[in-house]
Amino acid sequence: xxxxxxxxxxxxxxxxxxxxxxxxxxxxxxxxxxxxxxxxxxxxxxxxxxxxxxxxxxxxxxxxxxxxxxxxxxxxxxxxxxxxxxxxxxxxxxxxxxxxxxxxxxxxxxxxxxxxxxxxxxxxxxxxxxxxxxxxxxxxxxxxxxxxxxxxxxxxxxxxxxxxxxxxxxxxxxxxxxxxxxxxxxxxxxxxxxxxxxxxxxxxxxxxxxxxxxxxxxxxxxxxxxxxxxxxxxxxxxxxxxxxxxxxxxxxxxxxxxxxxxxxxxxxxxxxxxxxxxxxxxxxxxxxxxxxxxxxxxxxxxxxxxxxxxxxxxxxxxxxxxxxxxxxxxxxxxxxxxxxxxxxxxxxxxxxxxxxxxxxxxxxxxxxxxxxxxxxxxxxxxxxxxxxxxxxxxxxxxxxxxxxxxxxxxxxxxxxxxxxxxxxxxxxxxxxxxxxxxxxxxxxxxxxxxxxxxxxxxxxxxxxx
RNA sequence: GGUGGGGUGGCAGAGUGGUUGAAUGUACCGGUCUUGAAAACCGGCAGGCCCGUCAGGGUCUCGAGGGUUCGAAUCCCUCCCCCACCGCCA
Numbered sequence: 001x002x003x004x005x006x007x008x009x010x011x012x013x014x015x016x017x018x019x020x021x022x023x024x025x026x027x028x029x030x031x032x033x034x035x036x037x038x039x040x041x042x043x044x045x046x047x048x049x050x051x052x053x054x055x056x057x058x059x060x061x062x063x064x065x066x067x068x069x070x071x072x073x074x075x076x077x078x079x080x081x082x083x084x085x086x087x088x089x090x091x092x093x094x095x096x097x098x099x100x101x102x103x104x105x106x107x108x109x110x111x112x113x114x115x116x117x118x119x120x121x122x123x124x125x126x127x128x129x130x131x132x133x134x135x136x137x138x139x140x141x142x143x144x145x146x147x148x149x150x151x152x153x154x155x156x157x158x159x160x161x162x163x164x165x166x167x168x169x170x171x172x173x174x175x176x177x178x179x180x181x182x183x184x185x186x187x188x189x190x191x192x193x194x195x196x197x198x199x200x201x202x203x204x205x206x207x208x209x210x211x212x213x214x215x216x217x218x219x220x221x222x223x224x225x226x227x228x229x230x231x232x233x234x235x236x237x238x239x240x241x242x243x244x245x246x247x248x249x250x251x252x253x254x255x256x257x258x259x260x261x262x263x264x265x266x267x268x269x270x271x272x273x274x275x276x277x278x279x280x281x282x283x284x285x286x287x288x289x290x291x292x293x294x295x296x297x298x299x300x301x302x303x304x305x306x307x308x309x310x311x312x313x314x315x316x317x318x319x320x321x322x323x324x325x326x327x328x329x330x331x332x333x334x335x336x337x338x339x340x341x342x343x344x345x346x347x348x349x350x351x352x353x354x355x356x357x358x359x360x361x362x363x364x365x366x367x368x369x370x371x372x373x374x375x376x377x378x379x380x381x382x383x384x385x386x387x388x389x390x391x392x393x394x395x396x397x398x399x400x401x402x403x404x405x406x407x408x409x410x411x412x413x414x415x416x417x418x419x420x421x422x423x424x425x426x427x428x429x430x431x432x433x434x435x436x437x438x439x440x441x442x443x444x445x446x447x448x449x450x451x452x453x454x455x456x457x458x459x460x461x462x463x464x465x
Numbered sequence: 466g467g468u469g470g471g472g473u474g475g476c477a478g479a480g481u482g483g484u485u486g487a488a489u490g491u492a493c494c495g496g497u498c499u500u501g502a503a504a505a506c507c508g509g510c511a512g513g514c515c516c517g518u519c520a521g522g523g524u525c526u527c528g529a530g531g532g533u534u535c536g537a538a539u540c541c542c543u544c545c546c547c548c549a550c551c552g553c554c555a
Contacts, residue, residue: 041515046523048523051535052524052536054535055535056483056536058536095535254545274475274512
């Protein structure tokens, strides 16, 4: 969530942010509500102040009189009762004002809060303006030795590629039919070596982050409270995307939501905390099962492992000082980790600078990493797919947007309270990453070479099939 | 799931209707003393919001929400969480 004071002082900054991110938030309505709210607050507090003052003045007197009343009788008793009643009537008027303003407040506060939560983090200046993913700008690409992006798979490798769908079927790595039987559409069963490969990628990614990059591995809840979803910025916008467990409907407890990324649990860890400067930066990673309803994606990527309701993901987050240069440095480093992993697995990829229209509410800057998937895209003249990049990673800088919502602060050198800056980035999401992994390492006979870095996690198996 | 106990400042721990945003201890920060450290002593030490150029003022917060009252950390209701024991159990 954004800083309301900044909104008041620089409303255009946020009007532009809404426009550039192609969102629909009535910033001016929020400004009007905010002003009305402050006016109410002022009136209410003035009345309260008066009330407290009177209360302090007459309170002890009433106490004394009531004490006397206990032992009094006859005329004396009547006199005391009247005196007490007179004193007590004084604050009644003020109490009415407070209650009145409270009603006004309740009339506007829900809308005020709802709008506030929707105002997006403004993109940084260098983020290219654009409407959506088509306007993202390629930053650079990388391919393993012997792979030329300009050539087709067949030209590169000397044979027609199979899609990951064919490969997993051929080796019995994934069973889609039974997955659907058990869980419905967009479900699957990882089978045998398929499961081992899936686990190998995840284990490798966690170990890499822990051993080579100094990130602390964590296990965090994937079933979380609503405030965690709001705090991390996924709600209200992403409400339709999350599975909702309505425990409260059973008469007790609170509702819960299944997280779509480990980021939620990792960032929720220090919500409402004031960290000591030297605890920063926090460098955490986690592997967690991720759940996504894929609402609104009906009919899109229906086949295969690309778009599914449940998957596993190694995620990394950094919480650092409120410093732009530091945030950028961490962003670079986090992306570097991903590149090292992709390169070590021999996967071709490209980095995209996402345009304003492709950013979410919470980020000010985002780099997507897309891996080359030979089995995607339309069929070429040889009847084989021409291949296509598919998003496998996303690295965001959130400024203080998320920590502000989570109320995650630290005291800076000067002793000033500040909201920390946050970043997050996919390390490896599987089984989606298995698509390029299988397709890029397939051999003419359909067997698949297991990248060397994964073999220790596969019991030494070097080839599938 | 049952029964009982409990949620107060970084931690510990007072406080059961009225100058208590909260005693005291401890931790932490600054100072005195010391060659240095420790000890001792002195001082400081919650956050949000609103108003104000500043100085400062006001208001809210004692698990959360609601209620009673002129006034609530203190009384009532609902919920959440923690601890102990019993039952059940991956």
